[in-house]
Amino acid sequence: MKYVIGNWKAYKSFSEVQEWLNTFTAHDLASIPQSLKVILCPPAPFLHMCAEKLHQYNISIGSQDISQFEIGPVTGEVTGTQLDGLAEYVIIGHSERRQYFHENDEVLSAKVRSALHHGLKVIFCIDGASDFIPEGVTMVVYEPIDAIGTGRNATVDSVMQMKSQLTHLPHCLYIYGGSVDSSNVTMYMQHDSIDGVLPGTAALNPQEFYELIQESLIS
Ligand code: PGA
Secondary structure, eight states, X not given: OEEEEEEOTTOOOHHHHHHHHHHHHTSOGGGSXXXXXXXXXXXXXXXXXXXXXXXTTTEEEEEXXXXXXXXXXXXXXXXXXHHBTTBSEEEEOOHHHHHHSOOOHHHHHHXXXXXXXXXXEXXXXXXXXXXXXXXXXXXXXXXXXXXXXXXXXXXXXXXXXXXXXXXXXXXXXXXXXXXXXXXXXXXXXXXXXXXXXXXXXXXXXXXXXXXXXXXXXXX
């Protein structure tokens, strides 16, 4: 099984999401084989809308975040209780959350615990081998900061070099993210030891995202 995980970050309005979904679902999504797991991670307000439109296809929904709290007086938070049944996956540890929201190892561990408690599969992002990876994580995404949103995607060699430093995680899926698009995705997907990719920018355009999925199948 290979993975393509689209991360919209905090882009798109309600009408833009409608437009994206209409354009994307006009493609032959039914032909995406079971061997490729496509996961879309929209902003929280659009999770339900995307889930409704995409559930008939082999496409899963992921949340971009989860609260470290279970439930209660934490205004504005989206908790595991609320994501339960709405999303199947959740991104935790993205460098933007670490940088702008100061999420440290303790917070990230609490988020992973909550996600696992609610049966969500964790997509855990790291920037390097020294990043702490909480217990229970089974999918790690290597996202070197200088490759995110810059057009400077990492070489397969450097992605594999990072993997060789994660020997303490023998059973983890290993994903790469950072400026992945339809023109460079094949080299990652062709590699036996890379389980998938996490594109951000390339997922914003439905045509480009579809092409990226198609190119992912050429391996
Ligand atoms: P990018 O973003 O594909 O635009 O580099 C990836 C990510 O940060 O998740």
